[in-house]
Amino acid sequence: MTKYETVANSLADRINNHEFNETKKIPTEDQLMEEYNVSRNTVRNAIKILTKLGLLYPVQGSGMFIRESRKCDTVFLSGTRGITKDHPGNKLTNKCLSVEIVEADDNLAQIMLCEIGTPIYYIERLRIVDDIPYAIEYTYYNKNIIPYLDKEIIESSIFRYIKEDLKIPFGFSDKYISARKLTDQESQLLELEKNDPAIIIEDDIYLTNGTLFNSSQIVYNYKLAHFFMTVE
Amino acid sequence: MTKYETVANSLADRINNHEFNETKKIPTEDQLMEEYNVSRNTVRNAIKILTKLGLLYPVQGSGMFIRESRKCDTVFLSGTRGITKDHPGNKLTNKCLSVEIVEADDNLAQIMLCEIGTPIYYIERLRIVDDIPYAIEYTYYNKNIIPYLDKEIIESSIFRYIKEDLKIPFGFSDKYISARKLTDQESQLLELEKNDPAIIIEDDIYLTNGTLFNSSQIVYNYKLAHFFMTVE
DNA sequence: TAGTGGTCTAGACCACTTT
DNA sequence: AAGTGGTCTAGACCACTAG
Numbered sequence: 001m002t003k004y005e006t007v008a009n010s011l012a013d014r015i016n017n018h019e020f021n022e023t024k025k026i027p028t029e030d031q032l033m034e035e036y037n038v039s040r041n042t043v044r045n046a047i048k049i050l051t052k053l054g055l056l057y058p059v060q061g062s063g064m065f066i067r068e069s070r071k072c073d074t075v076f077l078s079g080t081r082g083i084t085k086d087h088p089g090n091k092l093t094n095k096c097l098s099v100e101i102v103e104a105d106d107n108l109a110q111i112m113l114c115e116i117g118t119p120i121y122y123i124e125r126l127r128i129v130d131d132i133p134y135a136i137e138y139t140y141y142n143k144n145i146i147p148y149l150d151k152e153i154i155e156s157s158i159f160r161y162i163k164e165d166l167k168i169p170f171g172f173s174d175k176y177i178s179a180r181k182l183t184d185q186e187s188q189l190l191e192l193e194k195n196d197p198a199i200i201i202e203d204d205i206y207l208t209n210g211t212l213f214n215s216s217q218i219v220y221n222y223k224l225a226h227f228f229m230t231v232e
Numbered sequence: 233m234t235k236y237e238t239v240a241n242s243l244a245d246r247i248n249n250h251e252f253n254e255t256k257k258i259p260t261e262d263q264l265m266e267e268y269n270v271s272r273n274t275v276r277n278a279i280k281i282l283t284k285l286g287l288l289y290p291v292q293g294s295g296m297f298i299r300e301s302r303k304c305d306t307v308f309l310s311g312t313r314g315i316t317k318d319h320p321g322n323k324l325t326n327k328c329l330s331v332e333i334v335e336a337d338d339n340l341a342q343i344m345l346c347e348i349g350t351p352i353y354y355i356e357r358l359r360i361v362d363d364i365p366y367a368i369e370y371t372y373y374n375k376n377i378i379p380y381l382d383k384e385i386i387e388s389s390i391f392r393y394i395k396e397d398l399k400i401p402f403g404f405s406d407k408y409i410s411a412r413k414l415t416d417q418e419s420q421l422l423e424l425e426k427n428d429p430a431i432i433i434e435d436d437i438y439l440t441n442g443t444l445f446n447s448s449q450i451v452y453n454y455k456l457a458h459f460f461m462t463v464e
Numbered sequence: 465t466a467g468t469g470g471t472c473t474a475g476a477c478c479a480c481t482t483t
Numbered sequence: 484a485a486g487t488g489g490t491c492t493a494g495a496c497c498a499c500t501a502g
Contacts, residue, residue: 002470002471002472003471003472004471004472038472038473039472039473039474040473040474040475041471041472041473041474042471042472042473045471045472059480059481060479060480060481061479061480061481061482062480062481062482063481
């Protein structure tokens with residue numbers, strides 16, 4: 001853990017504990033340099049993290065202000081944290097609908113940015129929050145990077161497995177957001193009506209070296225899924 | 233314009249002109265310090281901008297790599313640039329459906345984060361791209377901040393008016409993304425069917441001092457509107 | 465081992481807000 | 484005028500990649 005991450009975590013805790021409720025501001029950069037005994041650059045790196053999380057906003061000449069908390073029950077889009085962390089206190093289950101290994105054809109090779117013939121896992125999951133169907137996920141994994149997956153992993157947390165067991169370094173991700181009608185089959189799985197709306201997020205996740213290892217299309221239950229992000 | 237913005241703009245141009253097509257990398261930080269005669273911090277600030285725009289990704293120990301360009305015809309979500317810049321080369325028109333000034337009641341005061349009784353503009357617009365209905369926009373503006381709006385401004389570009397004529401300093405914005413069914417009226421305006429899907433973005437825009445001045449709900453034509461963002 | 469991005473420090477001046 | 488965040492410089496060492 002870097003120094004600026006330590007400072008950011010500490011400040012986040014202090015904000016959540018309402019330590020700055022009176023002023024609605026965190027201490028000045030000079031004060032934080034003093035308190036944590038770090039340089040200004042380190043303080044600013046820490047603050048940048050909290051700003052990106054939507055916890056703070058800067059007013060030049062005045063201070064770093066604590067933001068009113070966002071609407072409840074929204075999933076934070078600007079972070080690849082996994083669905084689990086976005087639903088604290090809820091019961092999360094996954095039902096594996098299908099697992100297969102395919103060789104990338106022309107089309108799939110283009111999606112996965114890989115050579116034709118590359119072995120690819122194709123997985124369909126139904127994600128359930130508190131016993132209510134929440135989303136259907138169609139995912140391709142490059143098997144050269146994720147060599148093994150089974151039903152048990154798929155039904156617990158693929159995200160945790162990749163991050164903690166395989167220790168694969170996530171780099172960045174692209175998200176494409178759109179809406180369409182549910183298919184007949186999807187509506188049954190989500191316990192909605194055929195042709196009901198669905199919000200679709202395609203999530204392409206890259207390693208730190210820029211290799212794509214995961215392309216998901218996630219079909220969300222429009223009655224439950226709401227997303228949040230903060231810009232600038 | 234700051235130095236790092238100048239460097240970022242120059243690099244963006246050079247990337248778009250395919251100057252680095254062979255290596256797929258921009259010059260190293262040391263080389264950029266030399267080329268632009270600036271400090272490392274300035275170079276890194278410039279690079280951060282381009283990374284946030286999804287133009288580059290870093291590989292520690294190796295370099296800053298140029299990203300494959302994203303899918304076409306997607307609107308970039310992580311920037312408040314206005315719809316105009318997201319549709320270069322397309323004909324954009326706005327049809328003003330309704331303008332009124334209301335006093336914030338309890339409910340509206342909560343949405344606009346203002347005092348009860350504050351005068352608020354309420355505007356409905358139909359946004360049209362190349363003669364096809366693209367989105368319906370329901371917007372509240374705090375009249376204390378935007379004192380005057382008329383049909384002409386509304387049908388050209390409110391965004392440009394606020395930014396260039398009023399010179400109001402945008403700070404940050406929150407976006408809430410969801411989907412729902414179109415109402416009867418909305419489906420007629422968008423030339424779609426009743427109960428067709430719609431992707432909804434609520435966009436709350438704040439001044440640099442943290443004051444909310446604009447809360448929009450935008451109902452997009454699901455056949456046309458696709459959004460893109462990049463994370464981390 | 466050399467090259468390159470990531471973290472960290474120390475210090476200066478500028479732009480803006482507040483008093 | 485004093486306080487606070489924004490920009491900028493110079494220099495050091497660490498972590499990771501690649502030849």
